[in-house]
Amino acid sequence: MRGGVSPRFADPYNITDINGNTVKGYGTDWQDQVFNDGAPIMQHDLSISGATEKFNYYLSMGYIDQEGIVGGNYGHSNYDRLTLRSNNSYTLFDDSKERSFLNKMVIGANVSYMRVHNTGIDANSTWGSVLGSALYMAPTLPVTVTGATADDMVAQFSKYDLFRDANGNPYTIPGYFGSYGEQNNPVAMLQGNPTKNWSHKFMPKFTVDLQIWDNIKYHFSYSAEQSFWGSDGATTQKFYLSGNNNSDHTYASAYKGNNSTWQVENTISYDKTIGAHTFSVLLGQSATKFKGDELGGGRWDLVNPAKPSINYATGDIVYSEDANGNITGASAHFNVYGGPYTEHRLSSMFARVGYDFDERYMLQATVRRDGSSRFGSNNKYGVFPSFSLGWNIMNEKFMESTRKWLNNMKLRVSWGKNGNDNIGDFLYTTLTSMGNNYYFGKNSNMTIGSKANRLANADLKWEESEQTNIGIDLGFFNSALTFTADYFIKKTNGMIIEMPIPSYVGESKPYGNVGDMENSGIEFELGYRGRVGDFNYSVKANASYLHNELKNLGNDTGFLNYGISQFSDGGTRAENGQPFPFFYGYKTAGVFQNTDEVAAYVNKDGEMIQPDAVPGDLRFVDMNKDGKITSDDRTNIGNGTPDWTFGINLGAEWKGFDFNLFLQGVTGVDVFDATYRQDMVSGNYPNWMLGRWTGEGTSNRVPRLALGDSKNWVCSDIYVQDGSYMRLKNISLGYTLPRALTQKVKINRFRVYVMAENLFTWTKYWGYDPEIGTSSTSLGVDYGVYPQARTYTVGFNLSF
């Protein structure tokens, strides 16, 4: 039961920590140590708008300052954002009453600015992040070490300047007391200087609307995004956290990047109504260009650690010498990097025609030709048509009789193709890449090497998705009750993915338009607004069902496996006819309680299916019925794509009070809990391990825990949990002071409110948060996500 090793603690009910203090209760609660309870958020928004005959303006300003819930009290994972916006439009002239030709011109000028400061923190990693480490640290380790133990530990790391608490006690270095691999003392990690990230973004937009003739309009817009961002990092002391996380020098680094994107669009449109017929035609062109560059560097040896900067550091080339003064080595104590990004350009032409008969039948057809710099010369352009039809049944004569109770009924059908070029640059061609160096010479001198950067696919082209939508809108009792239903099917053809070829090609794999995926589903929305005297209320509910299926992965086998870090014999997988991706591993049927059960688990020939199993081992299901458990028995054990997503919104208003509640949830979804590091034996285990098998009848889900036993901990459904949840996303109560009262002090509206976000979550999932938020091939895999915060807000809105 102890996996063949001697017990670590003679008396596990009476243990002391490394300082010799009795460990009370569960010892150090590392998660409690890093979570910042009661992290404040402050938010202000201010806006002004107005209009004159010629001039419309809107100005707004917003500010939010948010302390992180992990380490925020130590200056980690904090965030503040300032936004400014000014939208203006100016009617240069409007002579439309006087003449037909060039009779009206409106220009618009919008500018917005956003500034963000934040400090980073690692999350969703089991390799030494703050949260990951907090999960692993043994509760028998104290946060800091005192007395003689502290002196010994400091002596062991005498090259370093260990982090200490306010009392001068050094923070525990886990590796000094046991084998914790990459894991660090998470509280000590928070003592380090966090990387400070900043960004500024300016987004100007300039538009011209010119009426060329009565029904012919010309529209021009130019928008740009100028972003500047960077980060400042500093190591202000020679710290030691673990073998892979330490520094024997101080260091300052800075990084700056910028990009400039512009987009220009020209359209000309024509509208004409003749009797019950309305026609419209639009022709347009647009182009986009993204470019940018970056520069970064760093330098060792800060002059004053309180003022870390590259300029105020002394790092230089350092030569080492032997006893005779001969140079034996050299090392540069500074670094620099930078250069331009690859430009990304898009160029499109498009045309749209619309026709409306008597507000009963509506038709619209569009065709666009998009060009992207990301494809080779033969495949730069893709043509994407689409059309939609609408039938406003309510406007038919035969529906007149129903209007008392059924006041809206509309049928919609649409079909369209879209293109996606959201891939890396130059995947269609092979170019050289540098940095493939080697040492030659007795003294190992670095020699520059270059090679072909990839296997290219010259035929790479636009990824196409084709979507068909059928919907109906219904309104009853003057639209007090509304109902909408939609069915959609979206086929993505030629999905651009890394081609599933063997690694023995010896090069990073090419991308190809190899996959076909299909998403289909239905969406419902039901709403009701009602009133009883002064009491107004509304209910809105929506639900959508999604069916996701990989039609064709485009390789011979029809499948491709992706690993889950630390789990052997499975992971996530793409396979034809299955949702993408799904968890792939062994299906289990409980735990063997005794040797009789092992012996009784036989195949059709009476042979034992798991002859090597011992009591406490998992009973794996022989999926392919070959009488033994092999890797061919791995199967679909769940997936991270929800079947149903739903939301419920309740609102009510009564004499100035307003109440709002928003519930959101998903069902039919699984989470793979990958936070358990099997190779870490001396760390803390997840608490579900307390329910493991320890003898007959103790557990039929979690197997025995034994050192060196890997067969019970392969990728199996014991890690797969129901990820369904319902979350009270938002609940608020407000009160608006009577206008008659506030008008006396020139206030138009004054509302005070209290609000809570993420107040409750109902879920069976045992991890931090069932909303994993990872995507692509690791969808639904939880490596210890940064959980969403529960926030409480008290605020007021004021308008003049």
Add this chain to the structure above:
Amino acid sequence: MNMKTNKYILAGSLASILMLTGSCSDSFLDVKNPNGEPLEEYYTTDEHLLEALTAAYDPLHWPDWDGTAYNALNIDSEILGDDFWVGGNSISDNQHWHKLFNFEGDGNNTLATLWTDFYSGVKRCNDVIKYCSWGGSTAENRASYTAQARLLRVYYYNILWHFYGNVPFYLENLEMPYTAPQLTADEIYDQLIPELEDIIKSNVLPMRWDDANAGRVSQAMAYMLYAELVMYQKDTERYPTALGYMKEIIGSGKYDLMPSYADIWKESGEWGIEAIFEVNYNDDNAQRDWGTPKSVGGTVLPTLCAPNQWPGGDGWDSGSDGWGFMPVRLETYEMYAEGDTRRDATCWDVRGVSYNERYQDTHIWLGKYRPYSDNCKDCPTSKNLNYNNNLRIYRFAETLLNAAELVLQTGGSAGDAAQYVSRVRQRAGLGSVSSVTGNDIIEERHLEFVGEGKRYFDLVRSGLAATTLVPDKYGYRTNSWTENKKHIPLAQSELDADPSLKPNNY
């Protein structure tokens, strides 16, 4: 309409027309890569061909840590042998080594990264050969670069062949659908030998490179590779040729034994008179770090096989990191005769020192690659990962012992063979011998090459594996080696990606 309005309209129209014309042309969508050039234009000069060749050598230094797994070449074979335990944090630390040690590897517990690393080498060698055929540089240089790439390619395949046996084989890089035929171990051998013979016959490569080019494959390296291949395949027809090559190295005057066995393992011993082939590592300005594992720099090997939480001393500072893999078996330490200087160079005996004991810890560590703080002091990145120890692949001592074995195998006298063995023994501080048997030579190789990745393959080719690689008295190894274990399992991911691959009958 007044003049002012007209001006606005004109300005606006002009601006939009400019944008329209400026962005509509096809050339708008042609962008240049700021960090790369088309291959056909680039690989036309001597400098650039040399770069491509350098990149072909690059994967040699990856296996110890390539960002995915630790598979230092010597450890990969020593864990299969009888001189070391696997060690580490626990039996689940670097689990693939523990599984292979006990001959219970599988598709998820195999040397998967060694495979991907060395196929990268194969691919790059193929590229060099292609680029050279485009005619850049001089005919003489092209011949040298091509010969180096071909020889290096044989070396990469040789390693894959030793471990995996039946592997995909290609000499020109793959195109759609990116699969290559899997050849049997014998077929691989039949491909590699004529290729190697052709390279040797061309005599393009020097017997020994000058000091500035140390690290390049040489004619002597080709001879050593040839002997290794034919002896592992037991291709007795080629033994006389192999013996001839060994004698050529011995008679060349370019190589000799270093006077002191211990000096081989010092920094000053790298590319010494005894070195025929080494993989170069350096700490000076190392670019290698945890996030850039394939960049040049030092090796993590000394960190892997060193004690954990070392208190300082023996030239290794406290606060340095050791992970406790490859503890030397006590039996290995004890097999050395009195006065054999190889024992203390091979075994770093710290039985008197207390530190964090790891799994299977014997307090005896591999002295040949033991960590010295001096060996990583000039690296600006992670010191753990950047010890400057070159990995010794072929040494002159092996040339002598190969020669001795080949003399016996080709009907030569035990006395002639003994002369070669005696040179090795005398350098180790032992007496000479007048006559040797085949088993004596295997035993001498055992003493000479502990930790150098030779032992396991010696046991396999000499037929001793089945009787030597058996359960031990400590209960660590519970399974015995069988002929099926000669070739380790192919990675499951490769079997999945290429369904035509046949798994090894492990």
